Amino acid sequence: MEIKPIALFLSALVTLVVGFIWYNPKVFGTIWMRENNLTQEELRKGNMLKIFGLTYIFSLMITVTLMSLTIHQTGAIGMVGGPPLIDSAKPSFAAFMADYGMAYRTFKHGALHGFMSGLLFAFPIIGINGLFERKSWKYIFIHAGFWVITLTLMGGIICAYA
Template identity: 80%
Template sequence: MEINFIALLVAAIMTLVVGFIWYHPKVFGTVWMRESNLTEEVLRTGNMLKIFGLTYVFSLMITIVLMALTIHQSGAVGMVGGPPLIASAKPSFAAFMADYGTAYRTFKHGALHGFISGLFFAFPVVGINSLFERKSWKYILIHAGFWIVTLTLMGGIVCAFA
């Protein structure tokens, strides 16, 4: 099972693409700024190269986790010791990969796992942090919604193309 690094690079861009739309003033940007106690003037003072650059690096880290969550064949490869040991794996591994090597490798399947990851992992993490920060439910739902949509798209791309 070869990894398509271009697919991972594309999937990682989704945080920026969805964020550009999601946090646009005509979508949720105005409400998000109000709920975050931010102004356009404050937002302009940020180092955008650092913000976008680190966002992309963190997004690449997320794609690695999504590979394990969406591509079930990764578990079979891991059981034989990873790619270096595939050639020396038992015949049962080759038979398994012949039967199931491309099973559930679709955008739809990855999107499902991405959605589940967003709903049952990202949403609670955002919720916990936000509750301790005394943020509103609007704030929580805006951020959690962003992560649910983003992880759904990232999961689909990773599963179908990585």
């Protein structure tokens, strides 16, 4: 199983693309700003190169995790000690990979796992933080919705093309 890094780099862009749409004032941006007591002027003062650069780096970190959640064959490769030890694996590993090496490697399957990650992992984390920070449910649902959509798309891309 060969991993295509370009798919991981492209998948990491999803957070930025979805964010541009999701947090646009015509979508959820106005509500998000109101829930955070922010204005357009305050947002313009941020160091955008730093914000977008770090967002992309964090997104790359997410792709690594999603790869293990969406591509089931990574578990089989891990069982033999990882890519450096594939050549010395037992014949049963080669037989398994010949039979199942590309099983469930579709956008639909990856999107399902990405959706589940968003709903069952990201949403609870955002919810817990929001509750302790005394944020509104609007705030929680806006952020959780963003991550559910983003992780769904990222998971689909990673599973189908990485």
